[in-house]
Amino acid sequence: MAKKPFGYAWLEGVAQEMRANKSVCYIGQLNIPTSTLPTGEVIDLAKEFGTVRTVRAPIDEDLNVNMSIGAAMAGLKMVAAIPSMVPHWGLEFIHNQAGSLRLMTGGQANTSFVLIVQGASRVGGPAAQHVIVGAEAAYATLPGIKVVVPSDAYNGKGLMVAAIRDADPVMFVSYSEVGSTAPVEVPDEAYTVEIGKAKVRQEGKDLTLVAWAPATIDVNKALPEIAKAGVNVEFIDLQSIKPLDTATLFASVKKTGRMLVVEHGPYVGFSSHVISEVAQFVPGAKLRKITFPDAPGPGAKEMIEWMRPDAPKILDAAVKMMTI
Known part of the structure; x- marks a missing residue:
């Protein structure tokens, strides 16, 4: 086991499944990814598996999706990147x-x-049309489709392996901001992280704090300050938004009586669904959310920072939750 960055970890999962199962193939839009560890280990799918099992596709999302569906019907298991x-x-x-x-x-x-789905993040620089965050909420509305949103290298690799082995189509939402997080310990062998199972990152009794990538980054920054404010938080990283692990959510909110959901998507996003599920099955719970405002993401870094549900905003919301 070694510390590995997010991009290397999930690609390692793809390579290991391609070695174990000859029906697994990769479609990359314009390029086939490679990744290298500081210690020298290299993953190069095109070099290892050749042009028969790795396809360098044009910029045509319809084509890439259709090729994957057709290949699946013919008995192959495609991993396609858009x-x-x-x-x-x-x-x-x-x-x-x-x-x-x-x-x-x-x-x-x-x-x-x-x-x-290789997503951008709300970090400033790109224009609004290139910073679509929170679209996983739209994918979750599609019947028959599973949606995972890994938040670090460990669950990135585990969810990728689980997605390849799954019987249903899976959308693997990979945010660039998660790709910039510090490497974490990742097993060298293939393993799975269960799709549809949330991870309790921190146990607590006062407030259930729910997030998924990339909002998990801001929550992790906020947790020490929330603790200093005297609020004992239970932090749940959803990891999968479809299926949604309602059992873990319900158990936590029944214990704490309060839930705060943090999302980098727009106001009408997946956080609304999380709240509606809990409201139905945990009567009397105090429920709040903080998201980006209902506006396109601007290119100016200063405006993005003002709009972002960052650690100070999470701290403020968590403290206020204890007064209701």
């Missing part, structure tokens, strides 16, 4: 074909594949 949070070009095929055909055919048609 950059910059633009899989909506292929949503018709994800929605009407990938998510439906297995059930429509009584299980005779296999349409399982992994779609890596």
Whole structure:
């Protein structure tokens, strides 16, 4: 086991599954990724598996999604990468074909594949049309599709391996800000992180704090200050937003009586769904959320920082939650 960055870890999971299962193939839009550790280990899918099992595809999201669905129906397991949070070009095929055909055919048609959605983050610099954050909420509305949002290298690799082995199509949302986090200990062998299972990162009794990447980064910065303010927080990293681990959420909120959800998406985002689920099954719980405002993400770094639900805003919201 060694410390590995996020990008290396999930790619290692892909490579290990390709070695173990010859039906696993990779489609990369414009390029096939490589990654190197400081100690010299290199993952180069194109060099190791050749052009038969790695495809350098053009900038055509419809094509890449359709190739993956067709290949799955022919018995292959595709891992396809689409950059910059633009899989909506292929949503018709994800929605009407990938998510439906297995059930429509009584299980005779296999349409399982992994779609890596390489998302940006709200960090300033790119113009608004290039900073689409929170779109995983839209993907979660698609029947028959699973959605995972890893927050570090460990669950990045584990969720990738689980997604490749899953019988359903899985959207693997990879945020660039998570890719910039510090390396963490990651096993060298293949392993899975259960899809649909949240991770309790910190146990507490006063307030349930819920987030998923990239908001987990801000929550981790806020936790020490919240503790200094005297609030004992239970922090839940969803990891998967579909299926949603409602059992873990309900158990935590029944214990604390309060839940604060932090999201980097817009005001009408997945945090609203989390709150609606808890409100139905934990009567009397105090529920709040903090998100980006209902506005496109500006390119100016200063404006992004003002809009971002960062550690000071999370601290303020957590302290105020204890007064209601």
